Amino acid sequence: MLSYGHNALSTDSMRRTLLELSPQDAVFGHFEAVGGYALAARRAMHAFRTGPETWKHIAVGQRKWANLNPDAFAFKEPLTFDDYYRSGWVAEPLRRADCCLITDGGRAVIITSAERARDLKQPAVLIMGMGQHNPSCDVHQAEHLTGPTGAKKSAETALRMAGIALEDIDACEIYDCFTYTVEITLQDYGFFGPGEGEDWFKEGTIEPGGRMPVNTSGGQLSDAYYMGLTPLSEASLQLMGRCGERQLGPKTKTKPPQIILCSDNGAILQTHSSVILRRP
Amino acid sequence: MVDYKKPLPCVNDDTREFWLGCKARELRFQKCRDCGHVRWPASPVCPSCHSMDTDWVVTSGKGKVFTFAVYHVAFHPGFRDDLPYVVADVELEEGPRLVTNIIGCAADEVRCDMPVVVAWEDITEEFTLPKFRPTPSP
Numbered sequence: 001m002l003s004y005g006h007n008a009l010s011t012d013s014m015r016r017t018l019l020e021l022s023p024q025d026a027v028f029g030h031f032e033a034v035g036g037y038a039l040a041a042r043r044a045m046h047a048f049r050t051g052p053e054t055w056k057h058i059a060v061g062q063r064k065w066a067n068l069n070p071d072a073f074a075f076k077e078p079l080t081f082d083d084y085y086r087s088g089w090v091a092e093p094l095r096r097a098d099c100c101l102i103t104d105g106g107r108a109v110i111i112t113s114a115e116r117a118r119d120l121k122q123p124a125v126l127i128m129g130m131g132q133h134n135p136s137c138d139v140h141q142a143e144h145l146t147g148p149t150g151a152k153k154s155a156e157t158a159l160r161m162a163g164i165a166l167e168d169i170d171a172c173e174i175y176d177c178f179t180y181t182v183e184i185t186l187q188d189y190g191f192f193g194p195g196e197g198e199d200w201f202k203e204g205t206i207e208p209g210g211r212m213p214v215n216t217s218g219g220q221l222s223d224a225y226y227m228g229l230t231p232l233s234e235a236s237l238q239l240m241g242r243c244g245e246r247q248l249g250p251k252t253k254t255k256p257p258q259i260i261l262c263s264d265n266g267a268i269l270q271t272h273s274s275v276i277l278r279r280p
Numbered sequence: 281m282v283d284y285k286k287p288l289p290c291v292n293d294d295t296r297e298f299w300l301g302c303k304a305r306e307l308r309f310q311k312c313r314d315c316g317h318v319r320w321p322a323s324p325v326c327p328s329c330h331s332m333d334t335d336w337v338v339t340s341g342k343g344k345v346f347t348f349a350v351y352h353v354a355f356h357p358g359f360r361d362d363l364p365y366v367v368a369d370v371e372l373e374e375g376p377r378l379v380t381n382i383i384g385c386a387a388d389e390v391r392c393d394m395p396v397v398v399a400w401e402d403i404t405e406e407f408t409l410p411k412f413r414p415t416p417s418p
Contacts, residue, residue: 015355019355019356023287023290024289024290024295024321024379025367025379026287026356027286027287027288027289027409028367028379028380028381028409028411029286029351029354029355029356029358029359029362029365029367029381030349030367030379031355031356035349035351035355035367038349039347039348039349039367039369040347042347042348042349042392043346043347043392045392046347046392046393088352089350089352089353089364090352090353091349091350091351091352091353091367092349092350092351092352092364092387093349094349138321139369139379140320140321140369140377140378140379141320141327141376141377145347
């Protein structure tokens, strides 16, 4: 069983963990994780065309999924572009609406052999491919903040193992600690080139009715933060057809999903893993 | 200075020379005797060639802003009165990048690749912080 649970909202444990990550930097008032991702996002704004104009599509698009998901923390809170711009700065260039939630709860996924899974009550989802790549280097010295991050080689490995191309992916469940993480991950996966994100995201690409649905539970920005289990559990539920109003397919005017690409990453873009799942 | 309410540097065997340098208003970094790589954070091993043969060198204190973040939330109460303040990753001429603060200009004037020079700030009897300010125009 692969599980994650945390009472991060009702205790100060998540906050304490993050604040104690880099004591040398705390001297200068620098705290992870939002501070580190703000540094990465700012450099990206310098390196190619990106910024709030791009990220607003991610925050708003994912919220539309959350508004279809009664389990999402932001289920009853719509988010418009105006709301996005009104949301306060945390560590500029990141606003509150660019940051993931801190939540209480957990998710678990059971992994077993395909043979055993045949006898289970729920239809199983198959793992087609996996990949990892870890540039590791600390944010201070990192050259990968604006890509390619570990996402590039990680996805290449997973796609090769699955024997498919990016064009075969029907939807993505992307680790979204911050909006910029979603942009740089999809960019490194090859969905668009550096600086083309804004054009790719606009017209509702990732939203209900869009051609490449992303983070269909609302993701960590609008559903709940359970580390890599937020994307992995949502991809599994979608492929099993257990997602109710947000179910990919006719209900949300999207392609019925056969194959979903999931990501996870750690620290400030220092580790990355990709998992490709499919319907049996 | 006795009322200093922000976190203090944690000095260990790797970083002692750096903080002693700051007290003397010198920006000291480790330089690999084998490959010449100048590094930060301090460590016993060169991240470039894995040599443990190391010198400490004094750097120029000149560099440019690689990237920066403007904090509008104080994650530690000691920074509340400074909001908004600028944290930057400054790339020194000699190579290493250092997380620090940009002072001496408004937060909305800071840019990536902006030239900066070290500006020393004594915070306690023991510690001096290397902050950076925009390089004055000639």
